[in-house]
Amino acid sequence: xxxxxxxxxxxxxxxxxxxxxxxxxxxxxxxxxxxxxxxxxxxxxxxxxxxxxxxxxxxxxxxxxxxxxxxxxxxxxxxxxxxx
Numbered sequence: 001x002x003x004x005x006x007x008x009x010x011x012x013x014x015x016x017x018x019x020x021x022x023x024x025x026x027x028x029x030x031x032x033x034x035x036x037x038x039x040x041x042x043x044x045x046x047x048x049x050x051x052x053x054x055x056x057x058x059x060x061x062x063x064x065x066x067x068x069x070x071x072x073x074x075x076x077x078x079x080x081x082x083x084x
Contacts, residue, residue, distance in 0.1 A: 016068065021061040028057065 030053055037052065038044055044052070 013065070013069070017061055017065050020064050020068075021057060024057050024060050024064070028060075 033053060033056065034044070034049065
């Protein structure tokens with residue numbers, strides 16, 4: 001694989017992660033998450049909550065990206081096999 005192709009794949013994956021994280025951040029209400037988690041615990045300090053919330057968003061973004069990359073790879077593999 002050429003270096004340019006590696007860079008393009010890397011940039012694509014970074015762009016996908018950034019877009020997924022931004023979308024989750026915009027759609028997932030911090031207050032909703034806080035109400036769900038604090039219902040089972042006592043008061044959560046602000047810095048602890050920030051770590052929890054960002055970890056949820058990063059983990060969610062990673063899981064969505066894994067799924068999307070899997071689907072895209074399967075699509076290209078199917079397309080390549082169908083072309084034979």
